[in-house]
Amino acid sequence: MINVIISIIIYFALIIVQFVIPKYMPFNIWMVYPNFILMFIVYVALNKGIMKGQTIGFIYGLTWDVLSTDIFGVRTLSFTIAGYLAGSFNKKLNKNQPLTQIIVMAIGLIVTHLILNITYIIMPASETIYIQNFELSFLIIFNILINLILTPIIFKVFLLIDKRTL
Amino acid sequence: MNTNKNTNKVFCLLLVISILLIVLRLTPTVQAIKQLAYSVLVPDIKFSSTFFSKTGNFILNLSNIIKVNQENTELKNENFNLKQELSDLQIIMEENERLKNLLSIKETNISKPVFANVIVREPTQWYKSVIIDKGSKDGIEIDNPVVAVLSDGQTCVFGRISEVYSSTSKVALITNPLFSVPVQIKDLNMDCVCDGCDSQYLKLSFIPDSADIKINDKIVTSPLSTIFEKGINVGKVVDIAKTNYGQYQEVIVEPYTQKQSIYEVAVLVKK
Numbered sequence: 001m002i003n004v005i006i007s008i009i010i011y012f013a014l015i016i017v018q019f020v021i022p023k024y025m026p027f028n029i030w031m032v033y034p035n036f037i038l039m040f041i042v043y044v045a046l047n048k049g050i051m052k053g054q055t056i057g058f059i060y061g062l063t064w065d066v067l068s069t070d071i072f073g074v075r076t077l078s079f080t081i082a083g084y085l086a087g088s089f090n091k092k093l094n095k096n097q098p099l100t101q102i103i104v105m106a107i108g109l110i111v112t113h114l115i116l117n118i119t120y121i122i123m124p125a126s127e128t129i130y131i132q133n134f135e136l137s138f139l140i141i142f143n144i145l146i147n148l149i150l151t152p153i154i155f156k157v158f159l160l161i162d163k164r165t166l
Numbered sequence: 167m168n169t170n171k172n173t174n175k176v177f178c179l180l181l182v183i184s185i186l187l188i189v190l191r192l193t194p195t196v197q198a199i200k201q202l203a204y205s206v207l208v209p210d211i212k213f214s215s216t217f218f219s220k221t222g223n224f225i226l227n228l229s230n231i232i233k234v235n236q237e238n239t240e241l242k243n244e245n246f247n248l249k250q251e252l253s254d255l256q257i258i259m260e261e262n263e264r265l266k267n268l269l270s271i272k273e274t275n276i277s278k279p280v281f282a283n284v285i286v287r288e289p290t291q292w293y294k295s296v297i298i299d300k301g302s303k304d305g306i307e308i309d310n311p312v313v314a315v316l317s318d319g320q321t322c323v324f325g326r327i328s329e330v331y332s333s334t335s336k337v338a339l340i341t342n343p344l345f346s347v348p349v350q351i352k353d354l355n356m357d358c359v360c361d362g363c364d365s366q367y368l369k370l371s372f373i374p375d376s377a378d379i380k381i382n383d384k385i386v387t388s389p390l391s392t393i394f395e396k397g398i399n400v401g402k403v404v405d406i407a408k409t410n411y412g413q414y415q416e417v418i419v420e421p422y423t424q425k426q427s428i429y430e431v432a433v434l435v436k437k
Contacts, residue, residue, distance in 0.1 A: 012210055015207065015210070016210070016214040019215075020214045020215045020218050021218065049173075050173045050177070051172075051173050051176065054173075054176065054177050054180055055176070055180075058180045058183075058184070061184070062187075062203070063203075063207065065187070065200075066200055066203040066204050066207060067204070067207060067208075071188060071191060072187055072188065072191035072196065072200060073184050073185070073186075073187030073188035073189075073191055074188060076180075076183070076184040076187055077181065077184035077185065077187075077188065080177070080180045080181060080184055081181070084177050119188065123188070
């Protein structure tokens with residue numbers, strides 16, 4: 001029961017961290033801010049395996065879709081795949097190595113952006129913005145870099161929480 | 167192996183659901199599910215957003231208050247410094263005015279002015295003497311007359327040199343009891359002697375009872391004076407008293423040098 005409550009608290013806390021705090025962060029000026037949810041999915045997948053990774057990816061993807069005006073389901077799909085891929089490295093790589101964390105996170109980020117862009121190309125609906133323009137592409141690369149730089153630090157924070165709760 | 171199979175099955179199921187959500191995103195059922203989930207999540211997000219926004223505003227307000235406080239302190243300091251500068255400027259302007267007035271004392275055939283600052287005026291010797299910053303090196307000698315220029319531009323008797331040192335001199339003031347100078351009541355052309363009383367007033371001696379002296383009559387130095395040139399202002403009559411015992415009357419004079427503080431004087435040195 002306690003585990004369920006803790007999981008719910010972490011779930012809501014992460015949503016708040018992802019959707020509320022970025023408004024007050026300096027990176028937000030350039031429309032760039034860390035993807036804490038994807039980091040969490042990758043962390044869980046890398047540490048707990050495919051099953052937990054893909055499930056958490058699915059739940060958070062669905063939550064993100066509910067809260068965003070993007071194509072509904074696109075993040076559910078991309079985060080589920082990211083969780084699955086990151087989980088497949090569980091027990092195969094040294095998960096405590098920052099380089100491993102960065103590489104797996106990079107795979108997760110690239111896959112997510114790839115799926116998002118492919119979906120936008122396949123289903124160009126009026127509600128979506130097809131990212132084509134160079135400036136926006138540059139922003140995506142910048143976004144990925146920021147996330148990769150922050151990954152080892154955020155993973156350390158997750159590890160601290162993990163030791164006490166997860 | 168079995169776990170892997172299950173994992174793959176779940177993955178496939180989740181993929182199918184995701185794809186179905188994408189494909190069927192505009193159907194009423196999916197829209198209804200989205201709306202339901204949205205209504206559960208949004209209050210939480212809204213509350214957090216309001217909380218963080220309020221906290222952010224609070225921090226911003228707090229930092230503004232601190233900034234304003236710092237700015238206030240800086241402005242207060244600046245204001246204090248400016249007031250100080252203004253006060254200094256006023257002092258300098260007043261001094262400048264006094265020095266300009268002092269320059270009205272011109273060199274004559276008999277004497278030339280040596281300008282000096284009053285550097286010491288002891289409280290116990292208040293009406294007796296002051297010390298000035300010029301001495302024998304500047305050509306000052308004992309008994310040289312000392313005059314001052316008032317703010318209205320008139321030159322008046324201040325005293326005479328009583329002691330001379332190399333770079334300083336002591337001036338016996340006109341109010342010194344040992345100081346006497348022959349003076350003249352300007353309108354009457356009557357000569358008499360003016361004595362110091364160790365107070366803010368002077369006393370005129372040897373004035374016949376018949377003399378028609380009035381209050382505010384001007385007193386100037388007499389041509390009989392061996393120290394001062396004739397016609398230098400001394401003061402004005404403030405009181406007249408008839409003596410019972412003789413044919414003279416007693417006249418009290420207020421020296422002009424008592425009307426204001428004197429910081430600069432001119433010593434009239436013989437050529």
